[in-house]
Amino acid sequence: MLNGLYVMDPNRFDDVYGPEARAAIERHLVIDSPLLTRDQITPDVLAGLDVLVTGWGAPKLDAEFLAAAPKLSLVLYGAGSIKPMVTPEMWARGVRVTSAATANAEPVAEFALSQILYALKHGWRYVLAARAAAASAPRGPELGAYGATVGLVSLGATGRATARLLSHHKLDVQAYDPYADPAQAERLGVRLVGLEELFATSDVVSLHSPLTPETERLVGTELLESMKHDATLINSARGGLVDEAALVDVLSRRTDLFAVLDVTDPEPPVDGSPLFTMPNIVVTPHLAGSLGHERRRHGETMADELARYVAEEPLLYEITESGLARRA
Incomplete structure (x- = not known):
């Protein structure tokens, strides 16, 4: 089993990672810590981290974060644009990222x-x-x-x-x-x-x-x-x-x-x-994007991506550095 951690805005967590998505994720990840915000992260919770499960309110994966998380290999980003989170250091480390933007x-x-x-x-x-x-x-x-x-x-x-x-x-x-x-x-x-x-x-x-x-x-x-x-x-x-x-x-x-x-x-x-x-x-007040439990699509998409990762199958929604540059 891989070690995981939920880090994101707690006001949106249950909308994104509902009971079904969490159950599917936790079939593959051991998650001992409760949900954290990015401001609550400490080096001890990152030391054994393999998979970061996140979304809105994600931490920035800068050199300091990566140094504290030497085993991090995959980020499940249950939201849209990953730009606020990724850094050149993350790409250089080879950390893989998949996003729910398509959902x-x-x-x-x-x-x-x-x-x-x-x-x-x-x-x-x-x-x-x-x-x-x-x-x-x-x-x-x-x-x-x-x-x-x-x-x-x-x-x-x-x-x-x-x-x-x-x-x-x-x-x-x-x-x-x-x-x-x-x-x-x-x-x-x-x-x-x-x-x-x-x-x-x-x-x-x-x-x-x-x-x-x-x-x-x-x-x-x-x-x-x-x-x-x-x-x-x-x-x-x-x-x-x-x-x-x-x-x-x-x-x-x-x-x-x-x-x-x-x-x-x-x-x-x-x-x-x-x-x-x-x-x-x-x-209208920005209604088009996912609202409330519509965001459950995001969490379910990330749970499916994690299952593919564990099975060593291609990720359907992986974002690469070159792909992100093309989108920009």
């Missing part, structure tokens, strides 16, 4: 699907119009979902998961991703197009890109102005992908357009932001 793609995709279909019915528009008038909103010429064109910006884990859900509906799905594998896109039933074409021809545009220097404020005045009449922009990725000043400006003039923002920059928006009061923008 987090599923609820984001479910949220995106719900908003895409709702947007094609003009759902939010009618809700806000009725509330403003304190009366029933008159029906308009909504498009509906059948045969509509949906554009996905990025075919990373969440973009691919969204495409798979959209494939169950009679929709024309296109995507912009300069790094996408054309064969994979074809298998998903997605047509690859340029960014300008995607914005100009989609009835709904859904953002799924990571936030990098290249994608910061990717969506600005020109792309927004180019959108089809009655089109909707959905952002469940990162607030910084959208130039919000440009969004407010364009949507104040193009009242036919609509935006659903689950993420903003800053997050939450400042009090009094026009994002809260404009009739063609709705803001």
Whole structure:
């Protein structure tokens, strides 16, 4: 049996590592210590550590940590981005890391699907119009979902998961991703197009890109102005992908357009932001990612990865230094 240790934010621990996941993990690990936060770690609990089980609130695996944990060989990270945790020293030591980022793609995709279909019915528009008038909103010429064109910006884990859900509906799905594998896109039933074409021809545009220097404020005045009449922009990725000043400006003039923002920059928006009061923008408080017991997917994914590790099988969600650099 290998020696393990739970270290993470205690407020999220049970959501991620529920009873079933813990039972599966503890079939392979001896865990003598109670759950610790990163501030409670002492050298004595690290001395015999083989596998670190963690998630939100993970410790930084710097030289000091690694010196106290000479046997550490695997980190199970039951959350998304591992960037706050990893260090060059960790990679140099050969410590392996596997992440539940792919598990987090599923609820984001479910949220995106719900908003895409709702947007094609003009759902939010009618809700806000009725509330403003304190009366029933008159029906308009909504498009509906059948045969509509949906554009996905990025075919990373969440973009691919969204495409798979959209494939169950009679929709024309296109995507912009300069790094996408054309064969994979074809298998998903997605047509690859340029960014300008995607914005100009989609009835709904859904953002799924990571936030990098290249994608910061990717969506600005020109792309927004180019959108089809009655089109909707959905952002469940990162607030910084959208130039919000440009969004407010364009949507104040193009009242036919609509935006659903689950993420903003800053997050939450400042009090009094026009994002809260404009009739063609709705803001939700970062609901798309895993919430509550949805996070159990993360822990179960990590338990499965540990079983593969013990059986000396390939890890499905291992993150390497070169792979992380490519994502960045």
